[in-house]
Amino acid sequence: MALGKGRKSGISPNAALLFQGGIGVVGLVAILVFGIPVLLIGPGLWPSLIYGILGAVATYGLLLLLTRVPRLFPENLERQMQGLYDFAYSYSPLVLILLSLLAGVGEELLFRGAIQGWLMAYTDPVTAVLAASVLFGLVHYVSFTYFLVATGLGLILGAAYALSESLALVMIWHAVYDMIALYCLLRFPRWFGVKIVEPAANRPHE
Incomplete structure (x- = not known):
């Protein structure tokens, strides 16, 4: 992502990484403390890798198509995309990759591994997936539309x-998915109605 320097997000890279990593720690502690069974590999590492990548590409492509359907969502996502763009633009590509990796590991440990796993022991699979997905959406709430998108993503990941x-x-x-979303947002901001930050000499390399 060869981009110029943007506006500062107000959150240092270390703080952002620490926060995202902390989510995973909470999930791991919950799994260990409550003895929640975790299904780690399933069909194997390589199938998990391949299907995970294919699933991410397909999910992002589907979301991109859905956002182009007029009046499908109760409000547009331009304001949220602008905020995410401003947040992401102030970080180096390395930090964004690390944030994506920590989000993938940490949030899935918490929401799918711990919460959905715990609910599976006391309810049926549909209820467990639905409840964990709604919680996932609420944690990502910045608007009702964004809540719907995050909950939908949670449902897909929970079912998977x-x-x-x-x-x-x-x-x-x-x-x-997060890597693709951030790359497309920063590389093609006009797709999302984002106002482009005026380029400066160099992007920061935290």
Whole structure:
């Protein structure tokens, strides 16, 4: 992503990485403390890797198509995309990759591994996937439309975890999805109605 220097997000790279990594720590602690069974590999590492990448590409492509359907969502996502663009633009590509990886591992440990896994022990799979997905959407709430998008993504990841029995698969899926989303947002901001930051000499390299 060869981009110029943008506006500062107000959150240092270290703080952003620490926060995202902390989510994974919370999920891991919950799994260990409550003895939640985790289905880690399922069909195997290579199938998890391949299907995770393919799933991420397909999911992002589907979302991109849905956002082009007039009046499908109760409000447009331009304001949220502008905020995400401003946030992401102030970080180096390395930091964004690390954030995506930590989000994939950490959030899936918490929402699919811990929360969905715990609910599976006390409810049926549909209820577990739905409840964990709604919580996932609420944590990402910045608007009702964004909540719907995040909940929808949670449903896809939750169903993928339940069907594949591979937490690794949904971790890869989530991380690659975030990488694709950030790349497209920064590389093609006009797709999302984002106002482009005026380029400066160089992008920061934290």
